[in-house]
Amino acid sequence: MKVVKFGGSSLANGTQLEKVYNIVMAEPERKVVVVSAPGKRYSDDIKVTDLLILLGEKCLAEQDTTEEFNTIVNRYASIAEELNIPETVIEQIKNDLSSIMKQEKQDSVLFIEAMKAAGEDNNAKLVAAYFQSKGVEAHYVNPKDAGIFVTNEPGSAQVLPESYDLIYKLRDRSGILIVPGFFGYSKEGDVLTFSRSGSDITGSILANGVKADLYENFTDVDAVYTVNPSIVKNPKEIRELTYREMRELSYAGFSVFHDEALIPAFRAGIPVKVKNTNNPAAPGTKIVNTRENTNGPVVGIASDDGFCSIYIGKYLMNREVGFGRRLLQILEDFHLSYEHVPSGIDDITVILREDQLNEETKKAVIDRIKEELHADEVKIAHHLALIMVVGEGMRRSVGTTARAAKALAEAGINIDMINQGSSEVSMMFGVKEEDEKKAVQALYNEFFANVLVG
Amino acid sequence: MKVVKFGGSSLANGTQLEKVYNIVMAEPERKVVVVSAPGKRYSDDIKVTDLLILLGEKCLAEQDTTEEFNTIVNRYASIAEELNIPETVIEQIKNDLSSIMKQEKQDSVLFIEAMKAAGEDNNAKLVAAYFQSKGVEAHYVNPKDAGIFVTNEPGSAQVLPESYDLIYKLRDRSGILIVPGFFGYSKEGDVLTFSRSGSDITGSILANGVKADLYENFTDVDAVYTVNPSIVKNPKEIRELTYREMRELSYAGFSVFHDEALIPAFRAGIPVKVKNTNNPAAPGTKIVNTRENTNGPVVGIASDDGFCSIYIGKYLMNREVGFGRRLLQILEDFHLSYEHVPSGIDDITVILREDQLNEETKKAVIDRIKEELHADEVKIAHHLALIMVVGEGMRRSVGTTARAAKALAEAGINIDMINQGSSEVSMMFGVKEEDEKKAVQALYNEFFANVLVG
Structure with missing residues (x-):
């Protein structure tokens, strides 16, 4: 059935x-x-x-x-x-x-x-x-x-x-x-x-x-594409991808299939096929639990803009037990959800969707951070884009990060942030919004230009 | 005086x-x-x-x-x-x-x-x-x-x-x-x-x-070295570096100068010079507020082992406001301090020093995470090393990440984690302890082998 x-x-x-x-x-x-x-x-x-x-x-x-x-x-x-x-x-x-x-x-x-x-x-x-x-x-x-x-x-x-x-x-x-x-x-x-x-x-x-x-x-559409067709012309189609890959791609601007919709099918282990009403003969894209066919470490690239970052610097921050937790508590009090929290030794940065913050909230959040956490420095950077490079093959492939970083460097793009290490099937790059399309194109060229996608 | x-x-x-x-x-x-x-x-x-x-x-x-x-x-x-x-x-x-x-x-x-x-x-x-x-x-x-x-x-x-x-x-x-x-x-x-x-x-x-x-x-010692001399033989000396660079290097195994000791001098803007009692004629290393002389984006490489990671996976985690904060609260209740918390869409990982956890604490922490946060999956990975690549020049230099990642890839080292984006003067790579020395050597070769260090 x-x-x-x-x-x-x-x-x-x-x-x-x-x-x-x-x-x-x-x-x-x-x-x-x-x-x-x-x-x-x-x-x-x-x-x-x-x-x-x-x-x-x-x-x-x-x-x-x-x-x-x-x-x-x-x-x-x-x-x-x-x-x-x-x-x-x-x-x-x-x-x-x-x-x-x-x-x-x-x-x-x-x-x-x-x-x-x-x-x-x-x-x-x-x-x-x-x-x-x-x-x-x-x-x-x-x-x-x-x-x-x-x-x-x-x-x-x-x-x-x-x-x-x-x-x-x-x-x-x-x-x-x-x-x-x-x-x-x-x-x-x-x-x-x-x-x-x-x-x-x-x-x-x-x-x-x-x-x-x-x-x-x-x-x-005939299939889920390896990249947004409005950024890269005639991108390769994805034949098969896993639920996890689809969910990671959906997160950042892949609108073909809403990530939440995958969960019930995933829970019951039912494969999902994306097909085109106007071209039912096209093979479409199948979303499965595990896939064997890999022609490369990366299955797709997604991106989304409208992010900002709040940087907090404080001397000897890493000796203060509870600093990160108290920072997240402040965000929670303002009902702000965040994407990622990279931390250094004396600094921590929160990446979040900018549309959650109006001028008033922005000021209130910064004031609370300064007062309650006694931060030395708090600053906001605007207009960030996040780029997700997704693929189950990444966890087994040495050098995927190097290829991605090199492609971005050769395109003259500065990487503001890298988030790699939690998900085994994705890495996230933060770049300026003005660099977003160029970055996606560069990554596409690196991972797909000469590859048949499985 | x-x-x-x-x-x-x-x-x-x-x-x-x-x-x-x-x-x-x-x-x-x-x-x-x-x-x-x-x-x-x-x-x-x-x-x-x-x-x-x-x-x-x-x-x-x-x-x-x-x-x-x-x-x-x-x-x-x-x-x-x-x-x-x-x-x-x-x-x-x-x-x-x-x-x-x-x-x-x-x-x-x-x-x-x-x-x-x-x-x-x-x-x-x-x-x-x-x-x-x-x-x-x-x-x-x-x-x-x-x-x-x-x-x-x-x-x-x-x-x-x-x-x-x-x-x-x-x-x-x-x-x-x-x-x-x-x-x-x-x-x-x-x-x-x-x-x-x-x-x-x-x-x-x-x-x-x-x-x-x-x-x-x-x-x-004659100077602060660009890398630990027990890993790389006769490493280059650092002539001048900033307080921030020194503090980031001190964090991961640079024992020449304890990071906390820098703070009072830094606060008063007093330069610090590291010199050798047995060779006072050697120029030594000067630690300053800002430095002009840069011969490359990276000033030093430090590393430390003995880390582990706790991975927590849960579907739709990124829709749950307060998840990260509650996780950090659990760690705080056990008096555990953490180094870094990379997060994906449905997963979050905590990197911490392994010596804080005995078998009993480990079990108790995992149990609380499973019960209170209803996590789908919790797993610990042992024997991680963190490598810090430090340099004020990095923030202006496109491609430093690419060079670092490429050097590691060419040495056959898998990068378990990258932390870049909060500190402007460092990036952190997580690798397996067994790869630590090879990784440091590879990064040294990339950034210092043919460079005069300023």
């Missing part, structure tokens, strides 16, 4: 839905189908989810909602029309939307949650109706009905462990099961959404629950 | 004392002379300080102390005899030692402190007597009389800030002032010793207090 997930761009119009239908029907093993909301049809198009949020906000403000309501319904209706899907499903979608709009609005957050989830929920109904119109046994399955129960955390709900046994029962259902992604239900019956790329999470949870042989994630 | 300090090997016998006399008399600026206890005369010789500890312990155990007492007195007497110093000073030393032995013993720690300090104290009396016998105006100055007041921390006393104003008054004294190193007095009048290389600390405090133009530290 396979769980198959389709992203928004795979469901943006009728032509796309036909592709989805053909893909699902091509293999009888493709039994559980997870769908996103309809994505953008062209670059300026508005996502259904964004329209729904707008609709929800107007409801809360008790403003006129006719326009938004009609725009949303028309997105589904135009697809239905294109594919000759019976009108009844559009009536159903209208009624569903109207009934959400009439819901209790005391808790505005929960109301918006329900609104947002309607994009995926109605699309699952539409897709099921389409399959049925083709004479195929297909059923819309609501997440509550599927057994997806989650914590009470709006926008970052976590699946409850008891869900998995309930989901396992889906195996006994007949026909193709079309499940909306992105959300689950609390024990109290409220709709709660997952974090971004939430449909990937739904697919992964279902794959775990039904003990699928494979979780296929259909998107609009 | 210069403060001049002589180490134990410079004062081990009469011949050495003559050299000391000649060095001090060569420059009228050399007014304050700090002396250690007499050092070893040959490799199997017992240090006076160790004899004093033995004597102190026998006193506490109320055992016969005749042998130790005589051996100690004879060390001074033989030097006095060699140099024709009047017998009276030996009588003075005997009386001093006897009176310490009769001191209050309720606080055995303080009793041993006083006993240990007698090695330096009596040597200062002997040296002063020797200078006087040569017709020179020289005075023994007791640390209390000099104004060295310290905290109540036996074996690691810290100078009290008010000392410096008292010490400044030494400038008004006539003649050469001979001050014993290694100890000061608490406000209560108890003798308390500094940490190891304590005479260096005394010299540095006095240099700060009298606002010396230079603090000369005479030992038995």
Whole structure:
């Protein structure tokens, strides 16, 4: 049995839905189908989810909602029309939307949650109706009905462990099961959404629950690339990579697959395949537990910008027991999460995402560090980029660091920071944001330019 | 005005004392002379300080102390005899030692402190007597009389800030002032010793207090070397290095100059010169605030072994606010100090000195980490060595990391860890202990083999 997930761009119009239908029907093993909301049809198009949020906000403000309501319904209706899907499903979608709009609005957050989830929920109904119109046994399955129960955390709900046994029962259902992604239900019956790329999470949870042989994630790229194609033109594709490699890559700007979505599949040892709806014949990228095929120590390079560093210098710091712990306590008090804390003998530096700090917080944090830790010197450096070089092969390969450092040096890039030594499958370089693209290109040339990637 | 300090090997016998006399008399600026206890005369010789500890312990155990007492007195007497110093000073030393032995013993720690300090104290009396016998105006100055007041921390006393104003008054004294190193007095009048290389600390405090133009530290090597001579034969000498460079080098096995001893001189901006009593014509090594002369990015390489690492893996660790802080709290509860904490996305590693952990502590720490932090995996790696590559030039030099990593790779050494990014003047490599010497040699060859060091 396979769980198959389709992203928004795979469901943006009728032509796309036909592709989805053909893909699902091509293999009888493709039994559980997870769908996103309809994505953008062209670059300026508005996502259904964004329209729904707008609709929800107007409801809360008790403003006129006719326009938004009609725009949303028309997105589904135009697809239905294109594919000759019976009108009844559009009536159903209208009624569903109207009934959400009439819901209790005391808790505005929960109301918006329900609104947002309607994009995926109605699309699952539409897709099921389409399959049925083709004479195929297909059923819309609501997440509550599927057994997806989650914590009470709006926008970052976590699946409850008891869900998995309930989901396992889906195996006994007949026909193709079309499940909306992105959300689950609390024990109290409220709709709660997952974090971004939430449909990937739904697919992964279902794959775990039904003990699928494979979780296929259909998107609009042929594969996971060794590097961001917006930085390096026509980069090599990755055929196979491990969960750990994927997670390390996801961390720094690899948006193909959200790292959190991997966990349920990983826990159940279910391989994940990233494939292209628009080119299903392409081999795609398989994410597995262990891989044998290595053509080099590095499998991929990711990068992200928007980091800053707080440097703290104090004489004889390394003789002070508890210094690091007290520093981290101050960060915690400000709800700041950090990426890395390199430390010297008399100094320690905290690398963190800059968007967490406004001018006020910045000042408050520095003041507390100076006062409580009696630091001699505290200074902030801005506009840092972090580059992750990832590969299981690194732990066995002498000289990978040397190759990476040499490539950066030859490109004239100063390395502000290196973080190597905890993860066995990655190393992190900190460089100035202005050097980020040049650095990624240099590393790509070093590790991939003449290599077939496995 | 210069403060001049002589180490134990410079004062081990009469011949050495003559050299000391000649060095001090060569420059009228050399007014304050700090002396250690007499050092070893040959490799199997017992240090006076160790004899004093033995004597102190026998006193506490109320055992016969005749042998130790005589051996100690004879060390001074033989030097006095060699140099024709009047017998009276030996009588003075005997009386001093006897009176310490009769001191209050309720606080055995303080009793041993006083006993240990007698090695330096009596040597200062002997040296002063020797200078006087040569017709020179020289005075023994007791640390209390000099104004060295310290905290109540036996074996690691810290100078009290008010000392410096008292010490400044030494400038008004006539003649050469001979001050014993290694100890000061608490406000209560108890003798308390500094940490190891304590005479260096005394010299540095006095240099700060009298606002010396230079603090000369005479030992038995021509200079600070770029690398440990027991690892690399005839290494290059360092002519000039900064306080920061010296402190970073001291951290990992550079025993020429104890890092703590630098601080008082640094705070007052007083340059420090390391020179050889046995070859005073050699230029030595000067430690300064800033240096202009750089012949390469790296000034020295130091290394130390005996480290281990504790690896902690946990899925989605980087989403858990407070994880690092709670880990450091556990270490603090066990009074463990750590060197470095590299962290990945789902893992964090603590590097610490292995001698802090016995089997019992090791188990207890791991158990607490597993239980309290719900870690998926905790494992310890043993026998790590840390190598420090130090140089102010590194922050301006692109490619130093690449050169270091390449040198290690070409020597077939796997880098377990890199710590770069906090200190601007050093980077740290973690390697297996078995690779330590090979790694240091490889780095030396890379950075010094064809370079004149400034």
